[in-house]
Each structure stands twice: as structure tokens, then as C-alpha cells.
Amino acid sequence: MRNHDEAARSVPSVLGACCADGSGPTQPVGPCTIRVALVGQPNVGKSTVFNLLTGLNQHVGNWPGKTVERKEGIHRCDGVDIQIVDLPGTYSLTANSLEERITRDYIIHERPDVVVMVADAASLERNLYLLSEILCLPAPVVLALNMVDVAQQQGLGVEPHVLEAALGLPVVPMVASKNQGVRELVDTVLRVYREGPRGVCRPDIRxxxxxxxxxxxxxxxxxxxxxxxxxxxxxxxxxxxxxxxxxxxxxxxxxxxxxxxxxxxxxxxxxxxxxxxxxxxxxxxxxxxxxVPKAGQITLTDRIDKVTTHPVWGLFVLLGVLGAIFWLTYTIGSPIQAFLDRYLIQAGAEWVRTALAGAPWWISGLLADGVIGGAGMVLTFLPILVIFFAVLGALEDIGYMARAAYVMDRFMHLMGLHGKSFLPLFLGFGCNVPAVMGARIVDSPKARLLTILVAPLVPCTARMAVVAVLAPIFFGAAAIWVSWGLIALSLAVLAVVGIALHELVLGGEHVAFIMELPLYHKPNARTIGLSVWQRTMGFVRKAGTIILIVSVVVWALSVLPHGEVDTSILAAVGRFLSPLGALMGVGWQMMVALLTSFVAKENTIATLSVLLGVGGEGAGLAQVLPTLLTPASALAFLVVQVLFIPCAATVATMRQETGSWKWTAFSVALLFILSFAVGIGVYQLALLTGWGV
Amino acid sequence: MHAKKHFHLWEHFRRRERKAATDGRAVTLGALPAGKTATVAELQGGRGFTTRMAALGFTPGAQVTMIQNFGRGPVIVMVRGTRIALGRGEAEHVWISANGGEAHEES
Missing domain, CATH: 1.10.287.1770 (Helix Hairpins)
Incomplete structure (x- = not known):
């Protein structure tokens, strides 16, 4: 890192006369590292610019102690390393949100050599508001005027040179989605770095x-x-x-x-x-x-919005989109998942067991059941997640996601949440882990917490996979209706819990819904690809660290102290809970199966096979299970299974994202009580009506 | 300190009330029909709400055009060239005045 003469940096004066001469100090030139901060409002293509500059040469982490993503990358050019930090998108620099604080603290304390502000040329006025705030901070600024093509389409005339003359800082016109203007931006950053800031026109208070x-x-x-x-x-x-x-x-x-x-x-x-x-x-x-063109011009965005934001048609469009995502998941994702499960996880576990046959039991058990069966199993859901991430990334890039949030706002409002919470919750159908992580997009901390707390009630693919195995055994052709019924039940419970927790968590407080609806534009494959890559890698990293640790711990509980599931600590807990199971006509084996689903949801099936001594997959279960359970008990069991405590991976993620053991424990306790309450309720109702007894 | 703060808040609300009472034409953004344009007169609400809205361009004197308003649920407005979705509650905390002959920007 260069050694600056810190004092030489001119600190701008907000009181100073407009267009004061701020001739900068001469900077030393040479092979070096330049630190550049990217700032900008949301939806201005800042990530696209960042991705263009850094490619895969980037690192995604968290801001220390915060649950806001920190993206860093390096762009090499003419022997100079440009270290780029992508600061969170914010509309202003008032300490309203974590993002705003991080952005301004970074500029003030870390003193980047150059701040690149990315602005959307199509809504220049609002974008320059942020510039007016940034100019009051001590840093040389370059304005990257992105989306000039969109501005043109909108009939807006923007003249970068005139703007440059007025502002007194370099303005670089860009179309980041078409890779235009990147080279110019880099050159300008280098020039500003070498020449120092010029006479910038700073905003004055009224x-x-x-x-x-x-x-x-x-x-x-x-x-x-x-x-x-x-x-x-x-x-x-x-x-x-x-x-x-x-x-x-x-x-x-x-x-x-x-x-x-x-x-x-x-x-x-x-x-x-x-x-x-x-x-x-x-x-x-x-x-x-x-x-600015004369008002009253109907744009393409207006025409599409007529349908997508309509309270009735918008809902149909949303349902269609969701239906298509499910279709993709079940026709492409699920078969791949099943394939990976069969030939990677089960075969892998089998191979480990054979290879380590001579080793102590716990070594092969740890590897085969704890590591491969727990964290490895979670990874088989990657194909499904990639589909989810890709479709959602594309919809986000097009600009549709904001409309989906808008349409859902009416419903989410009942829970005291607003439309934005819908997006992470929807992700939960794929897997609850990214749903909990995705809650970050919700601005208000309380609404975020509430979103995280209800996220495990979205039935994920792993739970539905268990339903897919067990339901046909008991209900035959009606299994599909049982599956849909369980999904509907989960969502109904989610709504009720949401409304109740709204009073409890938020104290009935109103959550403000203020959201920009960006212009629609063509999706950019590079942007979507990189977002899928980052999200997927984030998930893989999690599976390799925290999920791995928790899987191993829960596995240990399921075999200690004698190395058998039916004499384990977990089984003891299962037996202890059997009075609860009796209320819905299920035996202790089912309770243990439920508890082992905490490692990974599919474990329910594997545990049942072991405990009932049938071995192998569902085939043996199909003969034994109906002798143990009445259809009413089976239904109650499936209800509990779907509403039960989420898998260890989700719980671990909840702890990380809420930063609170208290709320994590609360969620676990709530789901435990809730799942049994509803399950027992269903069973007792069946008894009363005489169904399936 | 606390008593002072309370007194101050109370004074603040009284000022607000007086202002609303004297401005006969004032209505909230929630009442603006789709397709119509009005001028932002005042924002009413906490500091967090006011700063967020102001940053997005809802400052006194700014022109807002209603794009979608079904009388219930959220609305979509156009302000300073951007479409913004607002919850019903938020729209009702933005006071507007009908546009006279001249559309004067900024106060």
C-alpha cells in the first residue's frame, strides 16, 4: 500500500463557495496498488460494473460483524493493481440503514484513493442526490454514467461533457451491460489518481x-x-x-x-x-x-407494468412464473438431485464403509453418515438451488422481482411484512438456508428477523422428498393431493405464525414499504452467471464449514454411546418423547426418525429403514410401515415432519444471520411445539370424524 | 432532559396541526387518482421516514405523478423520473397540493 501524505489531502468544505478551486496535491507515480470504492444507488448496474472490472477475481464476504455482503476484487491494468471494493447500494448517506453507515464509514475511515460513483443516466436527478452527499466527504470522485442507452430509449438527452463541466469532476458515459466504457473508466480512475482532484463543484446548504x-x-x-x-x-x-x-x-x-x-x-x-x-x-x-422529454410518453415499462403490477393480472403473472420455476425444479432439478443422492452420496458412503471396514466403527460412521450423509447430502441439492438462483437472478436482472414484491405486498402486509420479504421466502421452497440468508434484502431489522423466523415454515424440497416417499405408501393415488395439502397447510401455518409474531416481534409496528421499481431491461448473461456463481459458492462454503460441524455433532448424538441408533442419546430422547407420539398414534421409532431429520431431512427415511430393520430404500418400508401406522397416524406424522424444526444447516444459518442464540432457540422451540400441536390436532380430528383409523 | 423532549414533541405536533388546518386544500398522496400530477407539500412522519423519502426525491415542491392507485393496497408513483412503490400508509403520510397553473419546482 502506498504511503500517502495524509495531510496533503484537501478536506472539502460544504460551506465553501461553489466551484472553489481545489487543486489537488501531486501524487507519486509508480507501480502500485490503488484502492477504489464503488458507490451507487440500487438498480444502477453497479454490480455489473464491478463484475466487468474484476471478473472471477473477486472475494465475497461479510463486513466485519455485520450481515451485509462485502465484495472485493482486483483489476490489473498497465502494471497497476486496482483494488476495488463494491460498497452496498444506498440512496443517501444518512445513518438510516446498515448499508448507508458502511458506505460512509468506509469512505471516511478507509480513505479510498478514488471513489467511483455509478449513476443511472435514466434517472440522473435522483442519482446525483447521492453524489451531492459523497462530494461532502474527503475523496476524489469519478462519475460513471451508466445505462446511457436506456436514457436514450427513454427520450432523455444526457450530455456527459456538459455535466462534467458543471460538476467539475470526470464523467464517463457507459453501457456496462454491453461492456462499453469500461476501459475509459479505468483510464479516468488512473488519471484522477495521478493528477489528484480538480476544482469540484460542491453542493451548498440552502x-x-x-x-x-x-x-x-x-x-x-x-x-x-x-x-x-x-x-x-x-x-x-x-x-x-x-x-x-x-x-x-x-x-x-x-x-x-x-x-x-x-x-x-x-x-x-x-x-x-x-x-x-x-x-x-x-x-x-x-x-x-x-x-427531459415531454411528460405523458408511454414507455415499454409502463405497458408491461399495466399487467405485472395489476392486483389481479399481476397475481396471475406471478403464479405463472412460480409455476414455471417449480416445473423446472421438478423436471430437471429433482432427477439430478436423486441421481447425485444415489450415485454420489449413497455410493460414496458405501465405498467409505467398505474401504474403512478394518477401522474402528466410529471412523467409518463419522465419514459415511456424519460428513457424507449430512453435509454431503446438503450438497446434492445444489442443482435445484442453481435453478432457483438462475431463474431468480434473471428475474431480478430484468426488473421483475420488484414487481413480484409489489404484487405480494397486499398479502405480506397481513403479517406486518412487506412485499420484499416474499422473495427470500420463495427461495425457501428450494432450500431454507438461502431463504434465511436472502432475508438480508429486507431493510428493517425487525421485519428481517420476522422473515427469518417464518422462513423454516416454507416446505423445502428435502421435506417434500420425504413426503414423496412416504405418502404413496399410505395414500396411493391420493398421495399427490396429500402433498399439495401439506404445502397449503405449511403456508397457512406460516401466515398465522407471521401474524402472531408480528404482534410479538414487531409489537404490531408498521413496516414502511418504499421501493423503487426499476425500468425493465434485457437480462445480462454475465451478471446472472456471476450472481448464480457467488450464491452457489456461498452455499457450498457454508456446507463445508458450519453445516459440516453441526452435521457431525448431530450424527454423534445419533450413535453415541454404543454405536447404534436405537441405543443412542437421540433414541433416548425419542423414547422420552414417545408419550407425545402416542397422542397421534406413532411409536418411538417414528419419533427417533423425526429427530434424526435434524441432520438432514431425508434421514427420516434412512433412520426408519434402520430402526425397522428393513434395510435399503423405500421398498421394505412399503410392507412394514402400514402394519405400524394407521393412515390417520401417517398423515399426522407427515404434518409434523413438514412443520418440524428445520435441518441443522438452516438452524446454524439462522444463528449466523440473526446473531442471536435467543431467537434461534425461540424458533426451534416454537417449531417443535407447533409441529406437534398441529400433528396431534390433525390426528384427533381424524379420530373424531372416524377417517383413516 | 426527558421532560424537555416531550414538551418539544408536543410542540412539534401542535405546529403540524396548525399547518394542516391552515392549508385548506391539502390532501395526501393516497388520494391522488392515477394519471394526475401534484406537488409535494410536506412529509409527515418520523425522521427515518422523512430522510428516506427525501433522498428518493419527495421534497416539498417536487412533482409527483400517480401511476397506479386502486384506492386500497400499495400505490406506484413517478417522482423525479423514477417509479416508486409506496405502501398505502406511506402514501398517506405525504401531503400534496393540487397543481395550479404554473408547475413550480422546489420551494
């Missing part, structure tokens, strides 16, 4: 608040910690920014704070004045560079 801002700057002068710019801190305090206000409150003497507080109280309405002022600045900057 006249009616200039005096109070000056007063505030005076009051806090000398108390602002490094590396925060004083003017910026004063501005944020005036905007009512909690984080900055708290920081200053801790640093000022009580007398000073009293004075500052009085000023702030008097100007509590400053938020809108400051935001309005920024938009005025944007208006001035774009006056010459932007020509």
Missing part, C-alpha cells in the same frame, strides 16, 4: 440554513475527532443523524452540548430544507446537461 450551520460549526470546532470533516459533522447533526449526534454529544462538554442541543431543537425541520437544497443543486448541475 441560504435559509447557512447561518445556523455556521453557528453549529463554530460550536463544535475543535471537538470533532479525526478523520471527520467538521462541516460534514455539523451538517449531519442538523439533519438529525443519530450516530453523529451521539458521537459529538460524548465529546462535547455538558455546557457546549446544551448550546448545540438548543440550536438543533430550534431547527428540527432542517431535514427537508437540506434535502431540498441538494435537489436544487442537482437541478443547477443538470440544467444544461439534461433534456
Amino acid at each position: 441560504e435559509d440554513h447557512r447561518e445556523v450551520l455556521a453557528e453549529l460549526v463554530n460550536l463544535i470546532a475543535g471537538s470533532v475527532p479525526e478523520p471527520y470533516p467538521e462541516d460534514w459533522v455539523a451538517l449531519k447533526m442538523l439533519e438529525g443523524d443519530d450516530e453523529i449526534t451521539e458521537m459529538m454529544r460524548a465529546r462535547l462538554t455538558p455546557e457546549q452540548w446544551e448550546q448545540v442541543h438548543r440550536v438543533l431543537m430550534k431547527h428540527e425541520d432542517a431535514i427537508l430544507a437540506i434535502a431540498g437544497g441538494r435537489y436544487e443543486w442537482v437541478r443547477r448541475m443538470t440544467r444544461a446537461a439534461l433534456t
Whole structure:
């Protein structure tokens, strides 16, 4: 990393005259590493730009201690390593959300050499609002004007050179989806890095608040910690920014704070004045560079939206899309999963057992049942997940997902969630693990928690696979209706739990639904491909670490202390729970099978085979099971199986994503009680009506 | 400190009420029919709501066009060239005034 002369960096002044001359310091030139931060609002193609620059040369992780994705990558050009950090997409830099805090903290504390702001040329005004905030931070900025083709299609005239002259910073027109303008962007970044910042036109606070801002700057002068710019801190305090206000409150003497507080109280309405002022600045900057077509033009997006966002037709479109995803999953994904299960997992486990026949029992058991049967099994669901990720990625890229969220908002609202929560929950049909991870897209922390808590109630493919084996044994041709009934039941329970938890978790609090509906555009194969790749790798990493550990632990419980399932700790728990099973007419073996489904849902079948001594797959079970269970008990068992505690992988992910043992334990306890309550209810109802006894 | 804060909040709401009472024409965005354009007059709500909406372009003086409004459920509006979906509750916290002859931008 280069050694900067930190003091040489000019800290911009929000009070300073517009278009002040900020001639930058001369930077040392040579083979080096440049740190570049990508910022931008959501839906501006920032990820596309990032992917173009870094390709597969990127690393996805989390921001330390936070559940926000951190993407980093390297672009090599002319012997220079450009280290690129993709900061989370945000509309502004007020500490409203985690994303906003991360973005501004990174720019202030990490001091990237160049900040590249990616803007959507088709909604330039709103995009430059973020620029007006970034320009108040100490970093040289390059504006990447993306989607200029879309702007043209919309009839907008954008002139990059005029905008460049007005703003006083380099503006690079781009069409990232067609790989246009990337080279120019890199050249500009290198030039800005070498030449330093130019005379940038910074936004000014509106006249009616200039005096109070000056007063505030005076009051806090000398108390602002490094590396925060004083003017910026004063501005944020005036905007009512909690984080900055708290920081200053801790640093000022009580007398000073009293004075500052009085000023702030008097100007509590400053938020809108400051935001309005920024938009005025944007208006001035774009006056010459932007020509807007006459209103009333019907665009393609409007025409498609007429159908996709309609309360009735939109629902049909959504159902069609979901139906197509299920069709793809079951015609392509499931057969591949079954194939992998048969020839990779079972054959692999068999091979390990034979190869390690001479070794102590626990070594082959650990590898065959714990590692391969647990974490390995989870991996066989990758084909299904890839289909889900690909279709959802494509729909996201096209711009449809926001419409799906909009259509679902009416229903999700009943649970106090909003439309955005629908997307991760839908992912849950594939696997609950990405559903829990996907809840990150929900802005409000409480709504996110609620989404995570109800996610395990979405019946995943693994649970439905167990239903697919057991239901035909008891219900023959009616099995398909039992399957659909179980899915409907899960979703009904999900809705009821959602409504109840809304009161409990959110205290009935209203969750704001404010969401941009981006323009539709052609999907970009590269963007979708990379998103599928990243999500898949994320899942694989999880399977290789936390899921692996938990699988092994649960496996150990299922064989210790004597190496047999029916004398294990888990079996003891199963026997202990048998009075509960008796209430729905199932024996202890079924209870143990249920408990081992905690390692991986399919274990239900394997455990039953072992305990009932039939060996092999479903064939033997088909003869034995009907002698043990009445159809009513079987139905109750399937109900419990579908609603039961999710697999260890999901629980582990819940712990990671909520960051709370308390909520994870709550979820496990809730699902345990709930599944048995509903199962017993179903059985007792069957007894009352005399069905299947 | 706390008493002061409460007093302040109360004062704040009284100011709001007075303002709403004097502005006879004021209605909320939720009442704007599809296809019509109006001017944002005020945002009502917590600081979080106000800053989020302001960043998206809902500042006093901005022009909003209703794209979809079925009287119930969420609405879609166009503000500063972007389509934004708002929950019914959010739309009802945006006060608008009917557009007069001249469409003046920004206050």
C-alpha cells in the first residue's frame, strides 16, 4: 500500500463557495496498488460494473460483524493493481440503514484513493442526490454514467461533457451491460489518481440554513475527532443523524452540548430544507446537461407494468412464473438431485464403509453418515438451488422481482411484512438456508428477523422428498393431493405464525414499504452467471464449514454411546418423547426418525429403514410401515415432519444471520411445539370424524 | 432532559396541526387518482421516514405523478423520473397540493 501524505489531502468544505478551486496535491507515480470504492444507488448496474472490472477475481464476504455482503476484487491494468471494493447500494448517506453507515464509514475511515460513483443516466436527478452527499466527504470522485442507452430509449438527452463541466469532476458515459466504457473508466480512475482532484463543484446548504450551520460549526470546532470533516459533522447533526449526534454529544462538554442541543431543537425541520437544497443543486448541475422529454410518453415499462403490477393480472403473472420455476425444479432439478443422492452420496458412503471396514466403527460412521450423509447430502441439492438462483437472478436482472414484491405486498402486509420479504421466502421452497440468508434484502431489522423466523415454515424440497416417499405408501393415488395439502397447510401455518409474531416481534409496528421499481431491461448473461456463481459458492462454503460441524455433532448424538441408533442419546430422547407420539398414534421409532431429520431431512427415511430393520430404500418400508401406522397416524406424522424444526444447516444459518442464540432457540422451540400441536390436532380430528383409523 | 423532549414533541405536533388546518386544500398522496400530477407539500412522519423519502426525491415542491392507485393496497408513483412503490400508509403520510397553473419546482 502506498504511503500517502495524509495531510496533503484537501478536506472539502460544504460551506465553501461553489466551484472553489481545489487543486489537488501531486501524487507519486509508480507501480502500485490503488484502492477504489464503488458507490451507487440500487438498480444502477453497479454490480455489473464491478463484475466487468474484476471478473472471477473477486472475494465475497461479510463486513466485519455485520450481515451485509462485502465484495472485493482486483483489476490489473498497465502494471497497476486496482483494488476495488463494491460498497452496498444506498440512496443517501444518512445513518438510516446498515448499508448507508458502511458506505460512509468506509469512505471516511478507509480513505479510498478514488471513489467511483455509478449513476443511472435514466434517472440522473435522483442519482446525483447521492453524489451531492459523497462530494461532502474527503475523496476524489469519478462519475460513471451508466445505462446511457436506456436514457436514450427513454427520450432523455444526457450530455456527459456538459455535466462534467458543471460538476467539475470526470464523467464517463457507459453501457456496462454491453461492456462499453469500461476501459475509459479505468483510464479516468488512473488519471484522477495521478493528477489528484480538480476544482469540484460542491453542493451548498440552502441560504435559509447557512447561518445556523455556521453557528453549529463554530460550536463544535475543535471537538470533532479525526478523520471527520467538521462541516460534514455539523451538517449531519442538523439533519438529525443519530450516530453523529451521539458521537459529538460524548465529546462535547455538558455546557457546549446544551448550546448545540438548543440550536438543533430550534431547527428540527432542517431535514427537508437540506434535502431540498441538494435537489436544487442537482437541478443547477443538470440544467444544461439534461433534456427531459415531454411528460405523458408511454414507455415499454409502463405497458408491461399495466399487467405485472395489476392486483389481479399481476397475481396471475406471478403464479405463472412460480409455476414455471417449480416445473423446472421438478423436471430437471429433482432427477439430478436423486441421481447425485444415489450415485454420489449413497455410493460414496458405501465405498467409505467398505474401504474403512478394518477401522474402528466410529471412523467409518463419522465419514459415511456424519460428513457424507449430512453435509454431503446438503450438497446434492445444489442443482435445484442453481435453478432457483438462475431463474431468480434473471428475474431480478430484468426488473421483475420488484414487481413480484409489489404484487405480494397486499398479502405480506397481513403479517406486518412487506412485499420484499416474499422473495427470500420463495427461495425457501428450494432450500431454507438461502431463504434465511436472502432475508438480508429486507431493510428493517425487525421485519428481517420476522422473515427469518417464518422462513423454516416454507416446505423445502428435502421435506417434500420425504413426503414423496412416504405418502404413496399410505395414500396411493391420493398421495399427490396429500402433498399439495401439506404445502397449503405449511403456508397457512406460516401466515398465522407471521401474524402472531408480528404482534410479538414487531409489537404490531408498521413496516414502511418504499421501493423503487426499476425500468425493465434485457437480462445480462454475465451478471446472472456471476450472481448464480457467488450464491452457489456461498452455499457450498457454508456446507463445508458450519453445516459440516453441526452435521457431525448431530450424527454423534445419533450413535453415541454404543454405536447404534436405537441405543443412542437421540433414541433416548425419542423414547422420552414417545408419550407425545402416542397422542397421534406413532411409536418411538417414528419419533427417533423425526429427530434424526435434524441432520438432514431425508434421514427420516434412512433412520426408519434402520430402526425397522428393513434395510435399503423405500421398498421394505412399503410392507412394514402400514402394519405400524394407521393412515390417520401417517398423515399426522407427515404434518409434523413438514412443520418440524428445520435441518441443522438452516438452524446454524439462522444463528449466523440473526446473531442471536435467543431467537434461534425461540424458533426451534416454537417449531417443535407447533409441529406437534398441529400433528396431534390433525390426528384427533381424524379420530373424531372416524377417517383413516 | 426527558421532560424537555416531550414538551418539544408536543410542540412539534401542535405546529403540524396548525399547518394542516391552515392549508385548506391539502390532501395526501393516497388520494391522488392515477394519471394526475401534484406537488409535494410536506412529509409527515418520523425522521427515518422523512430522510428516506427525501433522498428518493419527495421534497416539498417536487412533482409527483400517480401511476397506479386502486384506492386500497400499495400505490406506484413517478417522482423525479423514477417509479416508486409506496405502501398505502406511506402514501398517506405525504401531503400534496393540487397543481395550479404554473408547475413550480422546489420551494
